[in-house]
Amino acid sequence: MDSIIIVGAGPAGSTCAETLAKNGFQVTIIEKEKLPRYKACGGAIPKEMLDKFKIPSEIIQRYFNSLTLHHIANNIVIDRKGEGAILWRSDLDAFLTQRASNSGARLEENTSVTNIIRKKTGFEIKTTKGDFKSDWIIAADGVNSTVLRLCGWRKFLRNELALTITHEIALSKQIIEKRLGSDQLHIYFGKQYFGTGYGWLFPKKDVISVGWGCRLPDIRNSNQQFQEFTEMVHDQIKGGKLIKKAAHLVPVGVRSIYRDRIIAIGDAAGFVDPLSGKGIPYACLSGIIAGQVLKKAIDKNKLDEFKELYEKKLTQAFLTALIAKRDIQPEVYGSDENILRFMKLWQNHRSTEIAMSLWKNK
Ligand SMILES: Cc1cc2nc3c(=O)[nH]c(=O)nc-3n(C[C@H](O)[C@H](O)[C@H](O)COP(=O)(O)OP(=O)(O)OC[C@H]3O[C@@H](n4cnc5c(N)ncnc54)[C@H](O)[C@@H]3O)c2cc1C
Known part of the structure; x- marks a missing residue:
């Protein structure tokens, strides 16, 4: 064999x-x-995958039922149905x-x-x-x-890669749910902040994964753009403790x-x-x-x-x-x-x- x-x-x-x-x-x-x-990963997986790959509930941090999409320039928020779970990788x-x-x-x-x-x-x-x-x-x-x-x-x-920056921010479960809801993922769009990418707040049990990503050729200044994003979501993450920082590439071309x-x-x-x-x-x-x-x-x-x-x-x-x-x-x-x-x-x-x-x- x-x-x-x-x-x-x-x-x-x-x-x-x-x-x-x-x-x-x-x-x-x-x-x-x-x-x-x-x-470094948002750790969001769709419901179909939970079922198909028989992922046990013990390793799930939080289930989600919707995605809240924030369009920054026009100050528009759209809720979209979407079921799945968040895990630590x-x-x-x-x-x-x-x-x-x-x-x-x-x-x-x-x-x-x-x-x-x-x-x-x-x-x-x-x-x-x-x-x-x-x-x-x-x-x-x-x-x-x-x-x-x-x-x-x-x-x-270069144009087949995106750079991501992640901060893991520890907060109590109650505060996270009060600020972000108990079963929602938050995704932020806007040319100025994310170029050809987006930002996210993915709530685990007692940690919020704060993420930013953009294709390499379209980055203005990654650290500054990430900083601007964290200032924008300050009310959601304030008082939290930064427990992990990471930068990681993601391929966007086969x-x-x-x-x-x-x-x-x-x-x-x-x-x-x-x-x-x-x-x-x-x-x-x-x-x-x-x-x-x-x-x-x-x-x-x-x-x-x-x-x-x-x-x-x-x-x-x-x-x-x-x-x-x-x-x-x-x-x-x-x-x-x-x-x-x-x-x-x-x-x-x-x-x-x-x-x-x-x-x-x-
Ligand atoms: C910030 C961020 C957020 C993301 N969020 C999501 C999300 O919410 N949902 C989603 O579906 N996807 C998400 N992704 C994408 C997802 O993380 C990847 O697509 C996924 O991890 C790919 O899995 P993989 O097994 O191919 O590679 P990896 O998960 O990268 O695993 C590769 C493994 O190879 C090992 N390795 C590397 N080099 C060597 C070596 N020389 N010798 C031995 N071992 C080695 C590494 O240690 C690692 O364990 C995200 C990615 C990033 C960066």
């Missing part, structure tokens, strides 16, 4: 490992951190990785990949804790993927997905919604799809068909929508008027529906 190394124990790597281990493969996850570990990732381990995947934590040498058959993977051998490598190591860099894949272009026994999944491939920055569901879905397609290709001994089938399944699941959103994103966020138009449409339609319609008329 082929051996597989998955680099990265985020949602992409762990769901892929679980899928492959359940199908009898020898899978090792190499993760540079020790789980559970903090990961430390909890979600530890849970998914434990489930992969329970299915038979081996986890090597505190282990960083430092070099990859292609052998006649398979790979030798050098890490901070020794060498590993495998027939396949799955790059699930996020937006700055070391695996793909070492294997010579192209980097994300790069290659496969080359010669190296498979990219999740953020490493660029599977993030360019309009919303949502990436957890696509990380999980791509992990599962990669695992299923790999099993099929190996079982049928048709490895040359892997790429085509992987791309086809991704396209059916979400890839076309992400590409459409990437193409219309600059226009949707191009002016306060366009943002308002999008917000109004989003109130009653799914963002994919709007994106596909705008894309077809482009």
Whole structure:
């Protein structure tokens, strides 16, 4: 049976490992951190994902039933229905990785990949804790993927990346609910503050995740823009204690997905919604799809068909929508008027529906 190394124990790597281990493969996850570990993330996931991935209620910080959309320039607030949950990524990732381990995947934590040498058959993977051998490598190591860099894949272009800044602000549950409601996510739009991005206040149980994000070419001065945003939401976060700060990139464009026994999944491939920055569901879905397609290709001994089938399944699941959103994103966020138009449409339609319609008329 082929051996597989998955680099990265985020949602992409762990769901892929679980899928492959359940199908009898020898899978090792190499993760540079020790789980559970903090990961900058709003931690919002849609209800469908809770059900599909059987996420237990014990790791949920808060359920939400609506999104409150704030249009700053026009001082307009729109409520949109939207169900889901907020979690700490430390909890979600530890849970998914434990489930992969329970299915038979081996986890090597505190282990960083430092070099990859292609052998006649398979790979030798050098890490901070020794060498590993495998027939396949799955790059699930996020937006700055070391695996793909070492294997010579192209980097994300500047306009395929957004910068985010997050502050985690601790406050009591009562104060959070008084200021933000008990089941709402707050999203802020405005060219001046966010360029081609947006800001958010996502309430966990007793912490508000304050976030700001914008595509790299459109940033005026990230620290200043973040500061201006926090001043604007001062009444919501005042008196809170800053417990964590982080800056992190998000891919907003898809790069290659496969080359010669190296498979990219999740953020490493660029599977993030360019309009919303949502990436957890696509990380999980791509992990599962990669695992299923790999099993099929190996079982049928048709490895040359892997790429085509992987791309086809991704396209059916979400890839076309992400590409459409990437193409219309600059226009949707191009002016306060366009943002308002999008917000109004989003109130009653799914963002994919709007994106596909705008894309077809482009
Ligand atoms: C501020 C912010 C807010 C976000 N909010 C949301 C949200 O609310 N909802 C949502 O759906 N998405 C959100 N996203 C996107 C989401 O976080 C990502 O799409 C998701 O984490 C992708 O999962 P992944 O498994 O592909 O990669 P990651 O979660 O990045 O995991 C990669 C793993 O690889 C490990 N790794 C990296 N390099 C190495 C190496 N050399 N060797 C070994 N291990 C390595 C890392 O330690 C990490 O554990 C947000 C992103 C950001 C930055």
